[in-house]
Amino acid sequence: MxxxxxxxxxxxxxxxxxxxxxxxxxxxxxxxxxxxxxxxxxxxxxxxxxxxxxxxxxxxxxxxxxxxxxxxxxxxxxxxxxxxxxxxxxxxxxxxxxxxxxxxxxxxxxxxxPAIVDRDPVTVAIGTEGAAPVLARRIKADLEERLPTGLGTLARIGKAFRKVADALPMGRKRRDFWAEYYFDAGPRALTEGEDKVRETLDALLTRHLDTSEKPGHVAFVGAGPGDPELLTLKARKALDTADVVIHDRLISPEILELARREALMIDAGKEGFGPSMSQGDINALIVEHAQAGAQVVRLKSGDCTVFGRLDEEIDACTDAGVTWHIVPGITSASAAVATIGQSLTRRDRNGSVRFLTGHDMKGFADHDWKTLARPGEVAAIYMGKKASRFIQGRLMMHGADPATPVTVIENASRPDQRVVATRLSQLPATLTEAALTGPALLLYGLAPRAAQTALDTLSEQEFA
Incomplete structure (x- = not known):
């Protein structure tokens, strides 16, 4: 900048x-x-x-x-x-x-x-440091369409009311008051005139001065694979209202930037076979902040319902009497398979797909390798880098074709994404040579589309 x-x-x-x-x-x-x-x-x-x-x-x-x-x-x-x-x-x-x-x-x-969107006293400034004036004008036009012309009137009336609203304690109570005014009660009242807006402010303040404490709440939010544009609208809304964000190690900085600047950010990172905050400590953190009245976002990479130990955290909230809801996200398997131009299921190839984890609390995770070793099976294997030799051994022991394609996607959907295509027989060696450092997902039974097309052609020729 x-x-x-x-x-x-x-x-x-x-x-x-x-x-x-x-x-x-x-x-x-x-x-x-x-x-x-x-x-x-x-x-x-x-x-x-x-x-x-x-x-x-x-x-x-x-x-x-x-x-x-x-x-x-x-x-x-x-x-x-x-x-x-x-x-x-x-x-x-x-x-x-x-x-x-x-x-x-x-x-x-x-x-x-800068280019300016004027809703006096609300002013939005847009600058591109001279790189793209046309882009600045386009953003300005988009914002002018989205921001109602009455927004300036609401802000002017609200500004005059700020001293009175200072009777509300700092923090959530005051934010909730202004949020309801600007995004709900205020715009509705403005249709009846400015006097109605002032009446509405008085009534709102009386209600929000109620001394009964608003209970805390927990939103378990899936942050998607990393690209902030893959974050759901509901997830973005949760981040906008969070007092506390307890996030995983793999959450991208671009997504963390979307949280309110005043929100307390807590890194509760876990790393397979590495230093981690214990699950018990994470559970205690979530409950502690929610019981203190905070709106808590527990931000998990991908979809929080997939290999996210979600049930343990929900149980902790339920046992403590803390309310919660789930905001699903795009899981890494969906982003990874989109990267290579494939689908997780295909007619006449596989009617099911398995989501597996490479390791669990006890070490390398065991699965139904015999079924997975059959021709045409597809699996998305999470946390499989360090377990690659174990996975290879189990599959080949149960008769899997050594030539079965395996595609490894590192940092799926992010700018530093890498795609490494290999075969089951070469999987551990390929991963060692690639020296992947970021989170990676293994797509067993799938090659990138161009390579898969070539493999299908070869198979048809051999059959003929």
């Missing part, structure tokens, strides 16, 4: 602009929405600038800029539409202590003016 976004207080402060043509007019139309004292310096200002001067909206100096003209200015805009003059006026403004912007010259500007 080369430009740090801030909102500068301009009420009653000086902003100077050099220029009187189209570039100056474009900036002034935006600046006139502020409460700044605007000074325009131009030997030949456009008629619109003259009209604004007559209306008392700007002060105009009708000559080229001179030293001292930007004294006490917070911001300065060079909009002379001439590179040499822009450079000259900018140098003068910097000598006077103002932050400077040269229109359409990102490299020589000290600050930039």
């Amino acid at each position: 080369q430009h740090f976004p801030i909102f500068v207080a301009l009420a009653g402060r000086r902003v100077v602009l050099s220029g009187g043509g189209e570039a100056a007019l474009a900036k002034l139309r935006l600046l006139l929405k502020t409460e700044a004292h605007l000074t325009v310096i131009s030997p030949d200002p456009a008629p619109e600038i003259d009209a604004w001067e007559a209306a008392g909206k700007v002060q105009v100096i009708r000559r080229p800029m001179e030293p001292g003209d930007a004294t006490c200015a917070v911001l300065f805009y060079a909009a002379d539409e001439d590179a040499a003059e822009d450079a000259r006026t900018t140098q003068l403004a910097r000598a006077d202590g103002a932050l400077t912007n040269i229109v359409d010259n990102l490299g020589d500007s000290q600050f930039i003016t």
